[in-house]
Amino acid sequence: MATIELETPSNGKYQQPTGLFINNEFIEGVDKKSFEVINPATEKVICSVAEATEKDVDVAVAAARAAFNGEWSKVTPEARGKLLVKLSELMEANLDQLAAIESLDNGKAISMAKGDVAAAVGCLRYYGGWSDKIEGKTIDTNTDTFTYTRQEAIGVCGQIIPWNFPILMWSWKIGPAIATGNTVVLKTAEQTPLSALFAAKLIKEAGFPPGVINIISGFGKTAGAALSSHMDVDKVAFTGSTIVGRMILKAAADSNLKKVTLELGGKSPNIVFDDADIDNAISWVNFGIFFNHGQCCCAGSRIYVQEGIYDKFIARFKERAEANKVGDPFHPETFQGPQVSQLQFDRIMGYIDEGKKAGATVTTGGGRHGDVGYFIQPTIFSDVTEDMKIVQEEIFGPVCTISKFKTEEEAIAKSNGSNYGLASAVHTTNLNTALRVANSIRAGTVWVNSYNMIHHQAPFGGYKESGMGRELGEAALANYTQTKTVSIRLGDALF
Ligand code: ADP
Numbered sequence: 001m002a003t004i005e006l007e008t009p010s011n012g013k014y015q016q017p018t019g020l021f022i023n024n025e026f027i028e029g030v031d032k033k034s035f036e037v038i039n040p041a042t043e044k045v046i047c048s049v050a051e052a053t054e055k056d057v058d059v060a061v062a063a064a065r066a067a068f069n070g071e072w073s074k075v076t077p078e079a080r081g082k083l084l085v086k087l088s089e090l091m092e093a094n095l096d097q098l099a100a101i102e103s104l105d106n107g108k109a110i111s112m113a114k115g116d117v118a119a120a121v122g123c124l125r126y127y128g129g130w131s132d133k134i135e136g137k138t139i140d141t142n143t144d145t146f147t148y149t150r151q152e153a154i155g156v157c158g159q160i161i162p163w164n165f166p167i168l169m170w171s172w173k174i175g176p177a178i179a180t181g182n183t184v185v186l187k188t189a190e191q192t193p194l195s196a197l198f199a200a201k202l203i204k205e206a207g208f209p210p211g212v213i214n215i216i217s218g219f220g221k222t223a224g225a226a227l228s229s230h231m232d233v234d235k236v237a238f239t240g241s242t243i244v245g246r247m248i249l250k251a252a253a254d255s256n257l258k259k260v261t262l263e264l265g266g267k268s269p270n271i272v273f274d275d276a277d278i279d280n281a282i283s284w285v286n287f288g289i290f291f292n293h294g295q296c297c298c299a300g301s302r303i304y305v306q307e308g309i310y311d312k313f314i315a316r317f318k319e320r321a322e323a324n325k326v327g328d329p330f331h332p333e334t335f336q337g338p339q340v341s342q343l344q345f346d347r348i349m350g351y352i353d354e355g356k357k358a359g360a361t362v363t364t365g366g367g368r369h370g371d372v373g374y375f376i377q378p379t380i381f382s383d384v385t386e387d388m389k390i391v392q393e394e395i396f397g398p399v400c401t402i403s404k405f406k407t408e409e410e411a412i413a414k415s416n417g418s419n420y421g422l423a424s425a426v427h428t429t430n431l432n433t434a435l436r437v438a439n440s441i442r443a444g445t446v447w448v449n450s451y452n453m454i455h456h457q458a459p460f461g462g463y464k465e466s467g468m469g470r471e472l473g474e475a476a477l478a479n480y481t482q483t484k485t486v487s488i489r490l491g492d493a494l495f
Contacts, residue, residue, distance in 0.1 A: 002026040004047055008100035009330040010110055014198075016101070018049040020056055020217065021200035023063045024210040030055040035219075037194060040107035040338040041329055041373045049193050052218035057185070057226040060214040064156040064183040065232055067211030072183055075209070081131030083208055084178055088124035090202040091117065098195055102167055103329040105194040107337040107374070108292060110330050120171035123456040123472070127175030130477060134180055139485075146488040151481040153181035154259060155234030158227035160220070160248070161196075162240045163189035163340050164295040164396075169239055170196050172456075174213060176476040177237070185214045185233070187224055189240075191340050193217035220244060228252060235259040237479060239297070242394075242420075242465050261469030261479045263297065263461055265394040266422030269415035270300035270451065271405075271437065274308035276427035278316065280449060286320045288425060288451030290378050293336050294398040295344070297466070298423035300451050302391060303402045304411050310404045314382055317402070318364045321378040326369050338374040339397060345374035348397030355381050355390040360401070386417055394420070408433065412440045421463030425451050444470070 003026065006016045018034075019026030033051040038044070052060070075083075091098060099113035108116070136149035157177045161169040166188060177184050188196045200215040216223060224244075228236045228251035235258055238248045242264040252258045270288050272281045288300030305313045329337035339345045352366055365379030379399040384391050391401050405411045415424060425447040426437040438446040444461045447453055454460055459475035461467050469479045 006047060008104050010103070011097050011100035014097055016047065016194060017197040017201055018047060020050045020052055020060070021197065021203070021215040022056075022060045022211075023214070024204045024208070026197075026200075029053055030059065035190065035217075037105060038191075038341065039104060040340050043342075043373060046104060046194070049197065049217045052187065052216035052223040054222060054226040056216060056218070057223055057230065060185040060216055061156060061158075061227075061230055061232050063211035063214055064185050067209060068153075068155055068183040071209045072181070072212050077132040077134065077181070080178060080181060081128040083206055084124050084128030084131065084175065086206040087202055087208075088121045088128065090206055091124065091199060092121045094198070094202065095121070098167055098198060101195045101198055103337070105192045106163060106166060106340055107329050109334040109337050111332060111334075112292065116165055116168045119456065120167045123168070123171040124175050126456045127179040130176070130474070131179045134477065134481065136483075141487070144489065144491045144493065146490055148486050150484045150486065151180070151477075152484050154480055154482055155182060156232060157182045157184050157480065158230065158233040158236040158258075159184055159186040160224050160227060160236065160238045160240065161186065161188055163191035164292060164297075166192040167195040167199060170199060172471050173237055173239075176471075177480050178213065180477055180480040182235070182480055183212050185216065185227060187216050187218055187227055190217070190219045225251060229255040231256050233258055235261075235480070237261045239263040241265055245467070261471075262467045263469075263471055264422075264465065264467045265420060266297050266299065266462065266466050267302055267392065267394050267418045267420045268298055268300050268423040268425075268443065269302045269304055269418075269441070270425045271411045271415060271427065272303070272305045272309070272313060273426070273428040273430070273433060274306040275429050275433075276309070277429060277449070278309060278313065281427040282313070282316050282320050284425070284427065284449065284451040285317060286324070289400040290321065290324055290336060290398050291452055293339055293376075295340065295396055296452065298445065298452065298454075299396070300423070300425055301395060301400045302415070302418075303400055304405050304414055305402060306411070307404050307406055314363060314402060318380060321364055321380055324378050326375055326377065336378065336398060339376060340374070342374060344396065345376065348376055348395055348399060351390055351393070351395045351397070352379060352399060355384075355388065355399075358388045358390065360384045360388060360390060363402070365398070386414060392418065408437065412437060416440075416442050419465045422461075422466035423447070
C-alpha cells in the first residue's frame, strides 16, 4: 500500500504515498491498519492511508533514536543546513503539486495553498541558514576556571501538528528541530495526512539519512497520546487545541518529563479606532477572520470598533464579507473553501446557533453555504456582550463578533478580557495610540494596520492559555536545544 495514483483538478494525475514514512521507507503499520481521508468540498473519500498505532510509534521512535545516536550525530552543522535547503528546493520545484494536494485534502483555496507551500519553503530555507550558527558562550567566572556553554540537541522530538495548515506546520516543526541536530517523529492530523506524505518522499530525495525525519499518519488518542507519553521521546512539540495541549503537558509530566512546547488556541482581538484608514482596516479585518475559513489559531475573531465609526464600519464590513467568494477550492478566484470536516462544521454551526439564542444580531451569514461540502457563510455577529460564549470561546470557523468601545482604556481592557493571548491587531493612523496599545495587549503578536502577517523570521506564540514557547525566528531554536555548561579547572589547586 505504499503509493497510489490520485488526481487533482489543478495538477492532474500523481503518485501519492500512503504508508508510514519510517527510516526513509513507506511501510504498512505493524497491525496493517488504515483510515479514510475525506475531501471536505465533496464529502467523498479520496483514499486510505496507513494508520499508526502505539506499536508503530515505538518503531518510529526507535528509528529516530538510532539515527540520533548514530549517523546523524556525525553530520556537521553545515551539512544539516544543506539538507534543509535541498529539501526546501525540492518542495519549491513541487510547489504546484503540493498546493493541489493541500487543496484536495484540506479544502483550502488553491491560491492560498500555494502561499502556504511558498511559506513552508521559506521556513525550511531559513532554518537551513541557522544550522551552522548555533553557538554557545564563554563565561568569565574566575581566573583559574575556563567555563563555556554548548547548545546541544535535545534528542528525539515528537511533533504533533493540526489540519489547518498541514504543510506549513510541518515545516515550522521540522525546520528548527533539524537545524539544531535533533531527530523527529512527526504525526500529522488525521484529517489531512496527504501533503506531508508527499513531502516525505522529498526528504529521502534530499539525502537525509534514514530515521532522521519520520512521518506518521494516525489519530490523537492513539498515536498522538503514545508519542506524548513515550519514555524515549525527549521533547514534544504540539500545535492544536488548548484542551489537547493540557493533555500533552500532563502526559509529559506523567512519563519522562519530556520538554514541552505548545502553540494553542486563541480568541484574538482586532481593534479599530475612529482615526483608522477605514478601507485598509476593513480589508485587514476581513482577512483577519475569514482567511483560511477562520481556521487559524490567531484568527481576529473579536472585533472592537470605536463608537465614531461603528455604524459605518459594520455596513462596509458586511458588504466586504458578502463579497468573499465561497466555493470550489480549485477555482482560481475562490477565497473561502469548506471547513475541514463534518465535526468542525457541526461545532461551528453549534456556535452560530448559540449566538442567535444568546440574542446577538446576525449582521450577515449565519448558515450553511450550498448543500454539498462543509461550507459555511462568512458570519458576523453584532450587538454582543463580552460574557457571550461566541465572544469568549474559540470557534475556529468563519464567525466573528463586533462590539463598540468608547476609550482606548476600554478597548485594551476588553481585548485582554480573555484566557487566550495569541495575537491581536490595532488599526489607527496615530503612532502613539498604536504603540501604547501594542505595549498593553497581553498577546504574543500585535499587528498594526494589518493582520496575519506571520513571517518565519519573527517569533510566534502565545501568552496565557495560548501556549508555551515560541515558534519561528531565532526564538524557536531555544525549543530544540538544551544548554550544557562545561567548567574546566585551570592550574593545580586542590579542593
Ligand atoms: P482539533 O480539535 O482542531 O482537531 P486537536 O487539538 O484535537 O485539534 O488536534 C491537533 C492534533 O492533536 C492532531 O494531530 C490530533 O490527532 C492530535 N491529538 C488529538 N488528541 C490528542 C491526544 N490526546 N494526545 C496527543 N495528540 C492528540
